[in-house]
Amino acid sequence: MAFLELNKVEKTFFSKETLTEAIRDINFSVDEGEFISIIGPSGCGKTTLLSLISGLILPTKGSIKLDGREIKKPTPETGYMLQQDYLFPWLSIEKNITLGLKTMGKLSNKTKKHALYLLREMGLGDKAKNYPNELSGGMRQRVALVRMLSTDPKLLLLDEPFSALDYQTKLKLEDLVFSTIREHKKTAILVTHDIGEAIAMSDRVIMLSDRPGTIQRIFHIPEELKSRLPFEARNHSLFNKSFQEVWKELESLEQTS
Amino acid sequence: MNKRHEHLQHMHLNYVKQLTREKRFVRLTQLVIFVSFFAFWEIATSRHWIDPLIFSSPGRVWNMFLVRIQDGSLLTHASVTLFETVLGFILGTALGTILAAILWWSPFLTRVLDPYLVVLNSMPKVALGPILIVALGPGMQSIIAMGVLISVIITTIVVYNAFKGVDHNYLKVIQSFGATKQQSFFSVILPASYPTIISTLKVNVGLSWVGVIVGEFLVSKQGLGYMIHYGFQVFNFTMVMLALLIIAVLATCMYQLVEFLERKLIHKHQV
Numbered sequence: 065m066a067f068l069e070l071n072k073v074e075k076t077f078f079s080k081e082t083l084t085e086a087i088r089d090i091n092f093s094v095d096e097g098e099f100i101s102i103i104g105p106s107g108c109g110k111t112t113l114l115s116l117i118s119g120l121i122l123p124t125k126g127s128i129k130l131d132g133r134e135i136k137k138p139t140p141e142t143g144y145m146l147q148q149d150y151l152f153p154w155l156s157i158e159k160n161i162t163l164g165l166k167t168m169g170k171l172s173n174k175t176k177k178h179a180l181y182l183l184r185e186m187g188l189g190d191k192a193k194n195y196p197n198e199l200s201g202g203m204r205q206r207v208a209l210v211r212m213l214s215t216d217p218k219l220l221l222l223d224e225p226f227s228a229l230d231y232q233t234k235l236k237l238e239d240l241v242f243s244t245i246r247e248h249k250k251t252a253i254l255v256t257h258d259i260g261e262a263i264a265m266s267d268r269v270i271m272l273s274d275r276p277g278t279i280q281r282i283f284h285i286p287e288e289l290k291s292r293l294p295f296e297a298r299n300h301s302l303f304n305k306s307f308q309e310v311w312k313e314l315e316s317l318e319q320t321s
Numbered sequence: 322m323n324k325r326h327e328h329l330q331h332m333h334l335n336y337v338k339q340l341t342r343e344k345r346f347v348r349l350t351q352l353v354i355f356v357s358f359f360a361f362w363e364i365a366t367s368r369h370w371i372d373p374l375i376f377s378s379p380g381r382v383w384n385m386f387l388v389r390i391q392d393g394s395l396l397t398h399a400s401v402t403l404f405e406t407v408l409g410f411i412l413g414t415a416l417g418t419i420l421a422a423i424l425w426w427s428p429f430l431t432r433v434l435d436p437y438l439v440v441l442n443s444m445p446k447v448a449l450g451p452i453l454i455v456a457l458g459p460g461m462q463s464i465i466a467m468g469v470l471i472s473v474i475i476t477t478i479v480v481y482n483a484f485k486g487v488d489h490n491y492l493k494v495i496q497s498f499g500a501t502k503q504q505s506f507f508s509v510i511l512p513a514s515y516p517t518i519i520s521t522l523k524v525n526v527g528l529s530w531v532g533v534i535v536g537e538f539l540v541s542k543q544g545l546g547y548m549i550h551y552g553f554q555v556f557n558f559t560m561v562m563l564a565l566l567i568i569a570v571l572a573t574c575m576y577q578l579v580e581f582l583e584r585k586l587i588h589k590h591q592v
């Protein structure tokens with residue numbers, strides 16, 4: 065049995081005037097320790113898919129199972145990082161990264177120490193007493209990552225975590241996030257609109273079609289790229305071939321629509 | 322390089338000097354206006370340009386101030402009014418915030434109460450004075466109730482809108498950690514709305530004064546509102562002016578205090 069299983073998942077949003085079918089007939093499964101990327105045109109339902117997996121919203125049809133149990137509400141096993149950092153501006157960095165622990169009633173000296181250790185690991189050990197508005201975009205994103213990791217979830221959901229950053233910061237953070245996730249043996253699902261990022265970071269790339277999002281194609285990334293740090297993978301000779309493959313598929317999507 | 326730096330420093334010094342000079346000039350002008358106002362008032366009444374029976378004069382007000390301080394009656398009046406106002410202000414803000422929290426909690430209740438809130442908000446609250454007095458008796462309760470009534474509905478509406486306006490993504494963050502509705506409220510909604518709550522405090526200071534003074538017009542045997550009302554009835558306008566000046570001073574102090582609180586309470590990092 066797979067770690068995460070999506071079975072005929074469908075989500076339609078209702079409002080008084082309209083009905084928006086965001087995703088339709090999504091089937092895939094993720095093994096423990098796998099790194100999956102989801103790409104697709106904007107508005108195709110990527111964020112919706114992550115929200116469904118996180119348990120913040122429920123599918124209209126179909127089932128999502130984590131460790132064999134149906135997801136009905138957010139669970140401690142899942143960590144969710146939104147499209148922007150959404151650090152609480154009125155809390156210090158230390159209070160921000162322990163927010164999850166406090167909410168779950170797990171805040172103790174030990175867990176707090178661990179959170180601060182993670183912060184140091186991200187190179188922000190000296191920022192614990194600062195406030196979010198005193199940090200740069202890249203730093204804030206790293207703090208958001210620590211906030212998610214501090215509760216020790218097994219499944220990480222990352223919604224375009226690097227999209228608001230400058231290119232250099234983005235490349236550095238890709239490596240950092242990749243190695244952190246590997247080191248802590250997490251399972252991860254990354255949403256991105258950057259083909260290169262998807263290939264460099266993940267084991268499999270799932271491409272969604274235009275709204276309503278269905279699975280267009282699943283790409284398996286060659287072993288040589290999987291094992292390397294994203295920055296090295298981007299420079300590998302095999303990278304370009306994968307890139308072309310994904311690019312062509314995305315192009316064909318845009319032509320038909 | 323060094324020379325350039327010296328030059329810049331010199332320019333900065335001049336800039337600071339200029340700022341101080343401007344500030345001093347503003348202060349001086351303010352003082353001149355203040356002094357001229359009272360001087361003109363004094364001269365105009367002593368020369369009978371304006372009727373001293375109606376407009377009194379600074380000298381007379383000052384004399385009455387000294388007399389009333391000595392017999393202790395001014396202190397009683399002022400403290401009674403101040404007590405009522407502060408209480409009305411605190412209760413109005415607290416009650417309004419609690420009501421807003423209840424509305425946030427229950428969307429059903431919000432939809433049900435919406436038209437009633439609109440009506441109550443448009444209503445001139447002081448018009449309800451007589452009903453309050455009949456219901457609560459012609460005492461301090463009615464006056465405080467008036468101070469509360471005048472600010473509570475608008476506080477409820479403004480704070481509720483602030484609660485509702487909090488970015489949903491902050492809620493998502495905490496809900497992804499499995500937060501209960503109560504945790505969402507106290508960890509996100511309330512702290513994110515502090516700036517709005519504090520700014521309603523500032524409005525409510527003014528409103529509570531209105532409520533309490535009108536309340537005292539209607540029922541009281543004590544207080545600054547009573548002094549104004551009584552002075553008017555017996556045609557003692559020195560008393561009216563004295564009460565007005567005291568109100569001006571006290572209301573300003575209260576407002577300054579709230580501003581001070583604002584600086585203390587609102588974290589400088591809250592944006």
Ligand SMILES: Nc1ncnc2c1ncn2[C@@H]1O[C@H](COP(=O)(O)OP(=O)(O)O)[C@@H](O)[C@H]1O
Nearest residue numbers: 077084086105106107108109110111112113275
């Ligand atoms: N809460 C919602 N209510 C109604 N429609 C929504 C809601 N969330 C998303 N949608 C719609 O669902 C579609 C997919 O949105 P989203 O998942 O955010 O796309 P993506 O992240 O791929 O850009 C869009 O058309 C969007 O307008």
Ligand SMILES: [Mg+2]
Nearest residue numbers: 110111112147
């Ligand atoms: Mg999105």
